[in-house]
Each structure stands twice: as structure tokens, then as C-alpha cells.
Amino acid sequence: MRTKKFDILSYSNYIVLAVILIVFAIGGNNFLTLKSIFATINNGSPLIIITCGVTFALLVGVIDLSVGAIGYAAGVTAGLLMNRLNIPVEFAFMVGITLGVFIGWVNSLFIVKFKMNPMLVSLGMMLIIRAIARIFTDDKTVTLGNHVSSIRQARIAALGEMPALMFGLIAVIIACTFVLKYTPFGRKLLAVGCEEKVAKSIGINTDRIKTAALMTCGGICGIAGCFWIVTLGSVVTTGLNSYEFLAIAAAVLGGTSLLGGRGSIYPGSVFGALILLFISAGMSNMGVSIYAIPFVRGIIIFIAMYVDSLRTQSMMKIPMAALKE
Numbered sequence: 641m642r643t644k645k646f647d648i649l650s651y652s653n654y655i656v657l658a659v660i661l662i663v664f665a666i667g668g669n670n671f672l673t674l675k676s677i678f679a680t681i682n683n684g685s686p687l688i689i690i691t692c693g694v695t696f697a698l699l700v701g702v703i704d705l706s707v708g709a710i711g712y713a714a715g716v717t718a719g720l721l722m723n724r725l726n727i728p729v730e731f732a733f734m735v736g737i738t739l740g741v742f743i744g745w746v747n748s749l750f751i752v753k754f755k756m757n758p759m760l761v762s763l764g765m766m767l768i769i770r771a772i773a774r775i776f777t778d779d780k781t782v783t784l785g786n787h788v789s790s791i792r793q794a795r796i797a798a799l800g801e802m803p804a805l806m807f808g809l810i811a812v813i814i815a816c817t818f819v820l821k822y823t824p825f826g827r828k829l830l831a832v833g834c835e836e837k838v839a840k841s842i843g844i845n846t847d848r849i850k851t852a853a854l855m856t857c858g859g860i861c862g863i864a865g866c867f868w869i870v871t872l873g874s875v876v877t878t879g880l881n882s883y884e885f886l887a888i889a890a891a892v893l894g895g896t897s898l899l900g901g902r903g904s905i906y907p908g909s910v911f912g913a914l915i916l917l918f919i920s921a922g923m924s925n926m927g928v929s930i931y932a933i934p935f936v937r938g939i940i941i942f943i944a945m946y947v948d949s950l951r952t953q954s955m956m957k958i959p960m961a962a963l964k965e
Contacts, residue, residue: 653893653894653895653907653908653911653912653915654907654911656893656915657911657914657915657918660915660918660919660922661918663922664918664921664922664923664925664926667922667926668922668925668926669925669926670925671921671922671925674800674801675800675801676921676925678800678801678802678803678806679921680917680918680921681806681809681914681917682803682805682806682809682871683871684913684914684917684921685805685806685808685809685864685867685871686711686864686865686867686868686871686880686883687864687883687886687887687890687913687916687917688809688813688910688913688914688917689711689809689812689860689861689863689864689867690707690708690711690860690861690864690880690883690884690887691886691887691890691891691894691909691910691912691913692812692813692816692860692905692909692910693707693856693857693858693859693860693861693863693864693887694707694857694861694884694887694888694891694909695816695820695891695894695896695903695904695905695908695909696816696820696829696853696854696856696857696860697853697854697857698833698888698891698892698896698897698898698900698903699820699829699830699833699853699896699900699901699902699903700829700832700833700849700850700853700900701832701833701836701899701900701901702751702758702762702850702853702854702900703758703759703762703888703898704747704758704762704854704857704884705759705762705763705766705884705885706743706747706762706763706765706766706769706884707762707857707861707883707884707887708766708861708880708881708882708883708884708886708887709765709766709767709769709770709773709880709884710740710743710744710769710858710861710862710865711740711861711862711864711865711868711880711883712769712770712773712865712868712879712880713739713740713743713769713770713772713773713865714736714737714739714740714861714862714863714864714865714866715736715865715866715868715869715875715879715880716773716776716777716782716865716875716879717732717735717736717739717773717865718732718733718735718736718865718866718869719732719782719784719869719874719875720776720777720782720875721735721736722784722787722788723782723783723784723785723787723875729787729788729791733866736862736865736866737859737862737863737866738859738862739862740858740859740860740861740862740863740865741855741858741859741862742858743765743769743858744854744855744856744857744858744859744861745851745854745855745858746765747761747762747765747854747858748850748851748854748855751850751854752847752850752851752854753847766884774877777875777877779877780877781874781875781876781877782874782875783873783874784869784873784874784875788869788870788873789873791804791805791870792805792870792871792873805867805870805871808867809867812860812863813905813906813910814906816860816905816906817904817905817906819856820904820905821904825849825852828844828849829849829853830901830902831844831901832844832846832849832850832900832901833897833899833900833901833902834900834901834902835901864880865880868880882934885941886916886937887913889912889916889937889940889941889944890909890912890913890915890916890944891903891908891909891912892912892944892945892947892948893911893912893915893916893940893943893944893947894907894908894909894910894911894912894913895908895912895951896908896909896912897948897951897952898945898948899952902951912944915940916937916940919933919936919937919940920933920937923936
């Protein structure tokens with residue numbers, strides 16, 4: 641009986657995250673305290689959520705470059721409703737999330753119906769919605785004051801002063817994981833991403849699944865925008881800049897394929913986002929220049945693309961190995 645070969649690529653995200661935590665714990669100052677960990681995850685919740693959202697798009701083979709801008713537009717919309725019209729927080733958030741779903745649908749209209757290039761469509765959408773959002777804010781910071789302060793400051797004393805907002809983050813991760821792993825929609829996403837023609841031949845409406853994936857991605861990014869304005873307490877003009885690239889890199893680091901058909905929310909994409917967050921937090925903790933952080937992130941993106949290439953090559957060798965046996 642042959643033993644199963646250990647595949648280090650399957651555990652790479654666990655190994656990398658563990659190494660990062662150990663290195664910065666040794667070299668940093670109180671890096672692994674409960675308070676520090678909670679702060680890193682809570683402040684990084686928009687990136688984690690956007691990574692969950694972009695995973696749905698990547699699973700059907702769509703690289704969506706508008707995810708950061710969708711979160712920004714949703715946050716700006718919710719923030720302005722609260723600041724200028726004194727709309728209740730819950731309703732403002734619902735409007736922001738609905739806007740995210742709508743933008744996802746507009747993306748799908750061009751990508752799925754008109755068969756336009758996904759990267760060009762989403763790049764154009766990113767530029768358009770960021771510009772519109774900045775026009776509405778007059779390119780100025782919008783302070784939200786007491787509208788979100790109670791949510792931002794809420795802590796659970798029994799759990800080591802854990803921010804209450806993290807329960808919302810956990811709920812989003814659980815919901816996304818459940819949809820992907822345990823629903824017909826999740827299985828169809830993987831089927832369409834693996835081989836669209838085969839999925840069509842077994843009766844799956846691939847256009848509808850792709851549209852639903854992009855709308856789901858947009859809605860989740862809308863949720864991220866709401867988390868962003870809560871954690872920050874205001875709307876700033878540079879909000880969520882470059883998050884589309886960070887989220888895609890995080891998803892790929894977590895095992896999601898750029899070609900579609902392979903990936904997971906937890907532990908995959910979540911761990912990938914945590915790797916990026918703890919690297920940034922660790923470097924800041926050690927007093928490294930803030931200008932070095934984007935440089936390191938750029939290197940990580942290159943590494944993520946290389947790892948994805950290795951995973952793809954490894955997956956392609958499996959059928960050949962099976963034939964030889």
C-alpha cells in the first residue's frame with residue numbers, strides 16, 4: 641500500500657503565518673499580546689472581508705479589480721447618508737451593501753452578457769466609481785462622529801476586551817464558508833471555474849452562476865466598506881486604495897487559483913489575508929519605515945503568483961501520475 645505523499649504547498653499558508661508570528665514575536669515589542677492581535681484583526685477586517693468577496697469572483701475565473709473601489713463607494717454612501725441626512729446606521733449600511741450588489745451586477749452585465757475582458761471592465765469600473773465617490777465627498781474627509789463610535793468602541797470584557805465588531809467579521813466568514821462548502825451554489829461555482837463547457841453540458845446555467853458570483857462579490861465588498869468606516873470612524877478620500885491587489889494576493893496565498901475552480905474561504909483566503917495583515921503590523925511594531933511596507937507587499941504579491949503557478953503545475957501532474965499507476 642502506497643503512502644500519500646506530503647504536499648507542502650497544501651500547508652504553505654499555515655507554515656508562513658506561523659513563521660511570521662514567531663519572527664515578529666521575537667523581534668517585536670509585545671507583538672503577540674491578545675490586545676495587539678485583536679487590534680490587528682479588527683483594523684484589518686475590511687481586507688479580510690474583501691478577500692472573501694474576491695474569492696467568489698476568482699472561483700469562476702474572473703479577476704475583479706474593482707473590489708476595493710466597491711467597498712470604498714459603499715462606505716462613502718453609508719457615511720454620507722449618516723453624516724448629511726442623519727439616516728440610521730442600519731439603514732445606511734443596507735444602502736451601501738445594496739450598492740455593492742448593484743455594481744457587481746453591472747460588472748457581470750459587461751463581463752457575462754457582452755463577453756468583455758473582466759480585467760478591463762473591472763479596471764474601468766474601479767476608476768469610475770472611485771471618481772464619483774470622491775466627487776460626492778468633495779475630495780474631503782467626512783467625520784462620522786457619534787454615528788459609529790458606539791460600535792467601534794464596544795468591547796467584550798469576558799473575552800479579553802475583544803472588539804464587538806469582530807463578531808460581525810466572524811459571522812461574515814462563517815456565512816461565506818457555509819455558502820461555498822455546503823450549498824448547491826457553491827458547488828456550481830467550483831464546477832464553472834473548473835471547466836465551463838463541462839458545467840454547461842450537465843445543465844448548469846454558467847452565465848447565471850457567474851452573474852451571481854460577481855453580485856455576491858460586490859455585496860460582500862459592500863459589507864467591507866461598512867466595516868471600514870466603522871473601524872476608521874470617518875470617510876477618507878484614499879480609503880481602501882490598492883485593496884483589490886492585496887485581496888487577490890491574499891486569496892492566492894490562501895490557495896485560490898487565478899484560473900478558477902479551486903479555493904476556499906476558511907482557512908484559505910482568511911489565512912492569506914492574515915499573513916498580509918500580520919506582516920504589516922509586525923513591521924510597524926518593529927519600527928520599520930512605513931514606506932518599506934508597500935515594498936514588502938509587492939514582493940508578497942510576486943510570491944503569491946509564483947506559488948499559484950506551482951500549485952497549478954502540481955494539479956496538472958496529478959492526472960498523468962494516475963495514468964502511470
